[in-house]
Amino acid sequence: MPQRDNGHVMLLGDAAWCLNLYSGMGATAGPHGGAELGHALQNHPDDVLAAMATRETRLRPFITRRQRITRLKQQLFVPSGPAAEGLRSALTTTGASVPSRWYRTARSG
Ligand SMILES: Cc1cc2nc3c(=O)[nH]c(=O)nc-3n(C[C@H](O)[C@H](O)[C@H](O)COP(=O)(O)OP(=O)(O)OC[C@H]3O[C@@H](n4cnc5c(N)ncnc54)[C@H](O)[C@@H]3O)c2cc1C
Known part of the structure; x- marks a missing residue:
């Protein structure tokens, strides 16, 4: 989503x-996300809109990175085709x- 708040919600x-579930995150x-909102409200106690914007700016790179990695990890659970399955x-x-x-080597030696 391009935006996760509308100024009220x-x-x-x-x-x-x-x-x-594929992300494990x-x-x-x-x-x-809740902690970032708490920090932002502490830094902007009189300006909820600024707090929301700050939270979004700080959080988005973290979330976007995890979403991209999730698409890859998903292939381990549900491969999208024969190549991914192989x-x-x-x-x-x-x-x-x-x-x-490793176990066999450790036991024998
Ligand atoms: C099978 C499975 C395995 C997963 N494994 C992992 C894992 O290993 N590691 C990991 O980090 N994450 C895992 N996840 C993801 C993780 O569970 C979620 O990302 C996390 O629970 C999201 O928390 P949440 O509070 O945002 O939402 P939720 O936990 O979904 O909480 C939303 C709450 O809102 C309530 N609700 C919904 N509608 C209403 C309404 N109209 N009125 C009042 N209440 C409402 C629901 O009953 C629910 O209690 C897994 C998810 C699944 C499904």
Whole structure:
């Protein structure tokens, strides 16, 4: 969304930016957004609009970065096609074999 408040109502958490389960960050981003609003209101006690704008400016880069990363991480959960599925399969197979190789080496030596 280009804007998450209208001067009277401000959206927070999933309602504002929906870092869904693939992000693994939704539960962090919600309180983070609330904390940023608290700081902004402390710095602009007599100007709610300025506080809302400050919060938005400070928060947007953090949220945008997480939203972009989420699109990538989503491919691990729900691949969008055969290429993504192949890559996921290769990654999970390699990832799964590393600990067992390490375990065998540790036990034998
Ligand atoms: C399956 C799953 C796994 C997840 N795993 C992770 C994870 O590992 N790590 C992580 O960080 N995040 C994870 N998330 C995301 C995380 O749960 C959310 O981002 C986070 O809970 C959002 O918090 P919120 O307070 O913004 O919204 P919510 O937790 O959705 O809270 C909104 C509240 O508003 C209430 N409500 C809705 N409509 C009304 C109404 N009209 N009147 C009054 N109340 C209303 C709802 O009942 C709800 O209690 C996961 C999400 C899912 C679904």
